[in-house]
Amino acid sequence: MDSNEELVRFIDRASSLCMPSLSIDCVIFGFHSNQLKVLLLRLKYGPNWSLPGGFIYRQEHIDDAANRILMERTGLNKIFLRQFRIFGDPGRSDLNAMSTVLEAEKIRLDGDHWVLQRFLTVGYYALVEFSHVQPRADSISMACEWADLHRVPHLIMDHGAILESALGTLRQQLNYQPIGYNLLPAKFTMPELQSLYETILDKKLDRRNFQRRMLGYGILKRLKETRKGGAHKAPYLYSFNLRRYRKALDLGLQSSW
């Protein structure tokens, strides 16, 4: 089946089965040894990169839709996605770009067709260990790849702004929610935890302030073991106190006023 037929089938299916005027876009951040990446799709029709996105079935919970879309379009499953914002600028749907694609593909649609309406989109984001997951493209994409956050290609529509907004949310979240479980090994050093924060914030942090603040949250257990083998004094190993970590996920860090 060529890309034209695939596209026609995709549009047909979505317009008959899905909610009108509302889409979902997923910003999947990947962390691995001091690198922060974002998952992008290269669309078959055109030289365009986009966030993985899709539509909501007529009787589907919006959170289920987000997980299904991510699975269908990237092969990633069981990732904890957080909704962070709805993007509702009336100018965000680029109807000219859409018409260009449809013309190039020789697809004719009525002007009031489902796909040519204004769409608002709900942004979801997640942060995963990218060496644990193997993204794969779906049938209407050429490629599904991790892109370095410092070298993101031009994205379609307002996807660049959606990515920026997700990154801002992730960084702000560091101030009130614990992070690191599933991203770090079960036993980790304070410098490894600090690297995670520095990578997300894209700046160096003061070692002593960082340690004081992290220990103050009460979510870390200092183990009796140390990390052997380095040139320096063997640093202590830590693990998360998962009960307190999960409590902080629910109630926020530092809720003890």
Place this chain on the structure above:
Amino acid sequence: MDSNEELVRFIDRASSLCMPSLSIDCVIFGFHSNQLKVLLLRLKYGPNWSLPGGFIYRQEHIDDAANRILMERTGLNKIFLRQFRIFGDPGRSDLNAMSTVLEAEKIRLDGDHWVLQRFLTVGYYALVEFSHVQPRADSISMACEWADLHRVPHLIMDHGAILESALGTLRQQLNYQPIGYNLLPAKFTMPELQSLYETILDKKLDRRNFQRRMLGYGILKRLKETRKGGAHKAPYLYSFNLRRYRKALDLGLQSSW
């Protein structure tokens, strides 16, 4: 015009001018001298209380829609509304309740009418000084009133859950964003600021921890004046350092790691 005609006109107008399947609901918290209230509408058709809500015009920015809806339905203008979540459970639209209202009002609509579709709703919230604003009901509501948060009547559909979610967001926000400007007098005492936090959190806070934490944020200026006239030692007066306060609004409190 009786309520039936008003309702028919409202439905007609909304279905021809507004986006399908998407609504907005506003949770307006009001603070005044140790009380926290929420703004509710009593709907004309039925004994039902609801959050102020409405729909998005076809070419309207969603944030503009939220402000217009709040103005139209409550008379409140120029309130800074924050989007906090989209509610997308397919069971949230109570079609039975809607059909009952329409039957009682003798309004017949096709089963696939705009108003009988599944709606997702975008939640917005704000916190205002309630003695500064005079709410008024619109033409399809009987009343627009401040309700004590401890005595909220039963709300239609999932509006109770939307209110809870907004309250949770407001409380979590205290951990990373400054609050108080426009809610307190220009000069205030530390106990007055603490009262604001205690009222929102609905619990007592430790006086010394609170003061240490507040001063640590660097957003307060201690004035040379004291508050005269009490039985106790005259407490210091404070004002907000607005430059730092606004910076913390953008970047989050304690962003200095």
